Amino acid sequence: MAPGIFPVANATVPFWRTELHEIDEHRSTPELPAEQDIVIIGAGFAGTTCAYYLTQDEFTVPSITVLEAREACSGATGRNGGHCRPDLHVGFENRKNVKGLDAANEVACFEVANLQAVKQLIRQERIECELEEVTSSNVYLDEKQALGAKDNLEEMLDLGCPTAMMVNYYGPDEAEKVSGVKGAKAATTFPAATLWPYKFITQLLSIVVDRGVNLQTNTPVTMVSSTADDEGFWTVTTPRGNIRAKKVVFATNGYTSGVLPEYKAIHPVRGTCSRIIAANPPAERSRIGSLVPYYAPKLADYQANRSDGSFVVGGAWTTCRFKHTNQWRDVVDDSQLVPAAEGYFNGYIERTFNGWEQAETTVDQVWTGIMGYTEDGEPHIGKVPSKEGLYICAGFNGHGMPLVLLCAKGLVKMMSDDCDFSQTGIPSLYETTPERLQATAVI
Numbered sequence: 001m002a003p004g005i006f007p008v009a010n011a012t013v014p015f016w017r018t019e020l021h022e023i024d025e026h027r028s029t030p031e032l033p034a035e036q037d038i039v040i041i042g043a044g045f046a047g048t049t050c051a052y053y054l055t056q057d058e059f060t061v062p063s064i065t066v067l068e069a070r071e072a073c074s075g076a077t078g079r080n081g082g083h084c085r086p087d088l089h090v091g092f093e094n095r096k097n098v099k100g101l102d103a104a105n106e107v108a109c110f111e112v113a114n115l116q117a118v119k120q121l122i123r124q125e126r127i128e129c130e131l132e133e134v135t136s137s138n139v140y141l142d143e144k145q146a147l148g149a150k151d152n153l154e155e156m157l158d159l160g161c162p163t164a165m166m167v168n169y170y171g172p173d174e175a176e177k178v179s180g181v182k183g184a185k186a187a188t189t190f191p192a193a194t195l196w197p198y199k200f201i202t203q204l205l206s207i208v209v210d211r212g213v214n215l216q217t218n219t220p221v222t223m224v225s226s227t228a229d230d231e232g233f234w235t236v237t238t239p240r241g242n243i244r245a246k247k248v249v250f251a252t253n254g255y256t257s258g259v260l261p262e263y264k265a266i267h268p269v270r271g272t273c274s275r276i277i278a279a280n281p282p283a284e285r286s287r288i289g290s291l292v293p294y295y296a297p298k299l300a301d302y303q304a305n306r307s308d309g310s311f312v313v314g315g316a317w318t319t320c321r322f323k324h325t326n327q328w329r330d331v332v333d334d335s336q337l338v339p340a341a342e343g344y345f346n347g348y349i350e351r352t353f354n355g356w357e358q359a360e361t362t363v364d365q366v367w368t369g370i371m372g373y374t375e376d377g378e379p380h381i382g383k384v385p386s387k388e389g390l391y392i393c394a395g396f397n398g399h400g401m402p403l404v405l406l407c408a409k410g411l412v413k414m415m416s417d418d419c420d421f422s423q424t425g426i427p428s429l430y431e432t433t434p435e436r437l438q439a440t441a442v443i
């Protein structure tokens with residue numbers, strides 16, 4: 001594949017890709033169609049759900065082709081931690097301070113609504129992806145951070161924030177017992193879900209293909225014309241030929257600037273994840289189904305307990321976040337592990353949880369994946385500025401599972417009804433604007 005900000009060949013194999021769906025390398029037609037109403041670039045969570053909502057009304061299905069550089073769901077969605085875990089309180093304070101109380105509440109409530117919508121969609125479409133409703137936990141090991149979390153939650157309660165009412169807080173006396181994490185100084189718990197993300201998205205994609213969408217895997221888009229032609233068509237270029245399209249949706253997450261150069265505000269960030277098996281688990285298990293241990297600000301892992309008794313654990317940021325930035329920031333190569341993170345997950349369970357010291361764990365698989373981090377920490381959704389007919393749904397900052405679905409639904413409303421962003425139900429902070437494309441900040 002072309003060098004630059006594009007998906008690479010021979011990606012590491014995540015646990016989720018050990019059971020492949022028949023659609024994995026599907027091509028609906030041997031050749032690409034010459035012309036389409038809509039081309040969607042990317043067959044991950046965002047691209048698939050955009051296609052799903054665009055084909056909801058069986059009487060007005062537009063012609064749609066989904067172009068995917070590698071296999072179906074082979075990007076971040078097929079490589080993540082298997083969590084749909086809304087952020088009810090962690091990102092709130094910063095948003096409130098920078099953008100105001102209403103904006104902060106809007107985002108937190110949107111995350112809760114997404115969790116609900118994901119569960120509903122999976123049930124409605126009878127998707128078998130090991131969906132499990134769990135109690136998730138943020139666990140604080142740093143005393144200062146623990147106190148900060150407590151103050152933040154109390155402030156949220158004083159302000160009447162709806163999502164704060166859904167959070168339980170445990171102080172130093174209870175945190176270790178509730179979470180099972182050694183040395184926990186505080187913990188919060190709240191509703192979340194775990195699932196098999198690849199199974200979720202490939203089954204949804206299969207429904208979309210049955211509705212008539214043309215899926216073309218192993219078909220990287222190398223370029224999209226910088227202007228539309230006289231008839232309003234954009235040219236989408238691939239090594240297998242071009243497609244003229246009235247509308248193009250960029251569901252390309254961390255790779256967006258490869259095909260839409262003005263989106264340098266979305267950075268590819270390489271994350272690490274693993275699957276861990278315990279040969280000798282204790283008889284009495286931790287009650288927490290999923291959790292994030294925070295060791296210090298910006299240093300955390302994340303963990304989902306699977307029904308087969310294994311753990312999916314990701315992060316390893318303590319080994320590389322500040323010391324080895326070049327190994328993860330602006331990196332698109334998920335065919336390699338992050339060198340500084342190699343070996344991190346060995347003994348993770350034993351050193352993290354009370355009662356698991358003799359668990360005899362082995363790290364079954366380690367993989368990497370490319371996330372899309374934005375300069376201001378919010379996704380970019382909506383009309384690409386100054387380019388009539390181009391739309392974006394990308395930049396989910398390693399946290400797309402409780403965001404993507406209703407972003408895709410809102411974007412499709414914009415595309416179908418030609419409505420204003422403010423009528424989509426998507427948080428106002430997510431609207432892509434020329435100003436946001438110029439923003440620079442810290443990742």
Ligand SMILES: Cc1cc2nc3c(=O)[nH]c(=O)nc-3n(C[C@H](O)[C@H](O)[C@H](O)COP(=O)(O)OP(=O)(O)OC[C@H]3O[C@@H](n4cnc5c(N)ncnc54)[C@H](O)[C@@H]3O)c2cc1C
Pocket residue numbers: 006007041042043044045046047067068069070072073074075076077078079080081082083084085219220221222251252253254255256258259271272273302314368369370371393394395396397398399400401402404
């Ligand atoms: C290791 C890791 C752990 C994570 N853990 C979690 C978690 O537990 N919870 C959570 O909420 N989020 C998590 N995330 C983030 C989450 O997976 C993403 O936010 C979400 O999946 C984004 O979906 P997407 O469709 O936007 O992106 P993707 O799934 O990356 O889809 C984009 C697709 O576009 C394709 N593409 C890109 N460029 C081109 C091109 N030029 N031509 C054709 N196709 C192209 C890619 O191949 C890819 O398939 C994690 C991510 C990683 C990598």
